[in-house]
Amino acid sequence: MSTKADESQHPKFNSRKVTVVYVLGGPGAGKGTQCTKIAKEFDFCHLSAGDLLRAEQNREGSQYGDLIRTCIREGTIVPMEVTIKLLEIAMSKEIESRTSGNWSNGKGRFLIDGFPRKMDQAVAFDETVCSASLVIHFTTTEDVMLQRLKERGKTSGREDDNDESIKKRFRTHIEQCMPVIQHYSKLGKLLEIDCSGSIDDVYELTSEAIGRLLS
Ligand SMILES: Nc1ncnc2c1ncn2[C@@H]1O[C@H](COP(=O)(O)OP(=O)(O)OP(=O)(O)O)[C@@H](O)[C@H]1O
Numbered sequence: 001m002s003t004k005a006d007e008s009q010h011p012k013f014n015s016r017k018v019t020v021v022y023v024l025g026g027p028g029a030g031k032g033t034q035c036t037k038i039a040k041e042f043d044f045c046h047l048s049a050g051d052l053l054r055a056e057q058n059r060e061g062s063q064y065g066d067l068i069r070t071c072i073r074e075g076t077i078v079p080m081e082v083t084i085k086l087l088e089i090a091m092s093k094e095i096e097s098r099t100s101g102n103w104s105n106g107k108g109r110f111l112i113d114g115f116p117r118k119m120d121q122a123v124a125f126d127e128t129v130c131s132a133s134l135v136i137h138f139t140t141t142e143d144v145m146l147q148r149l150k151e152r153g154k155t156s157g158r159e160d161d162n163d164e165s166i167k168k169r170f171r172t173h174i175e176q177c178m179p180v181i182q183h184y185s186k187l188g189k190l191l192e193i194d195c196s197g198s199i200d201d202v203y204e205l206t207s208e209a210i211g212r213l214l215s
């Protein structure tokens with residue numbers, strides 16, 4: 001994978017045709033869980049930045065494998081060029097594969113889960129790939145997130161679902177991700193959803209917000 005930017009067209013996707021929703025929240029807040037449900041009901045493509053990075057980490061011949069592994073274990077943010085390129089490739093593939101279906105004429109809907117995590121990523125993606133229409137921020141306490149991660153860690157096999165990595169991921173969330181959330185709040189694009197309740201309760205609030213966006 002080359003991270004060389006395509007400078008022929010900026011942004012690559014027109015936000016009037018391609019709807020992008022960023023889904024943010026601390027580690028274990030439930031972003032992936034809610035995105036899976038929304039994608040199914042509202043015909044969104046769900047792209048988890050973390051999942052794309054893990055797949056690239058495990059791809060034979062990837063020059064970024066070691067870098068990604070270290071960042072994930074340490075709870076730090078992978079340089080934006082890598083993550084943005086992975087997202088851009090995944091979006092292009094999805095649009096290409098759906099041109100004969102509901103997404104005709106290059107239209108599309110993307111839930112981008114766990115991205116942008118840092119200000120440089122937010123600015124670069126909005127400017128060069130596609131500007132987000134909405135930013136959902138799932139909020140709850142670290143205690144709730146910790147319990148969810150501990151439970152998930154029993155079976156997830158994720159290298160970062162351990163006490164040491166979780167502590168670092170919480171710190172990164174506060175130091176790097178919160179400024180991104182404040183940025184979108186100032187732009188009037190932020191919707192905060194309390195995710196302390198059950199999966200179904202949180203989904204009710206989330207699906208209402210997505211319904212409003214699409215109406
Ligand atoms: N509202 C909820 N109530 C109870 N458990 C939940 C809720 N939402 C998600 N979970 C569980 O919590 C764990 C973490 O959820 P999920 O993987 O969706 O979080 P995430 O925000 O994507 O985390 P990460 O940032 O680490 O990828 C999972 O085991 C999931 O089943």
Ligand SMILES: O=c1ccn([C@@H]2O[C@H](COP(=O)(O)O)[C@@H](O)[C@H]2O)c(=O)[nH]1
Pocket residue numbers: 027048049050051053071072073074075076077078079083113114115116117121160169
């Ligand atoms: O934009 C991103 C998103 C994620 N990362 C790294 O991946 C891990 C895991 O992400 P999850 O969303 O929890 O699956 C995250 O802690 C970062 O290390 C990233 O660098 N950039």
Ligand SMILES: [Mg+2]
Pocket residue numbers: 031032048050114
């Ligand atoms: Mg997740």
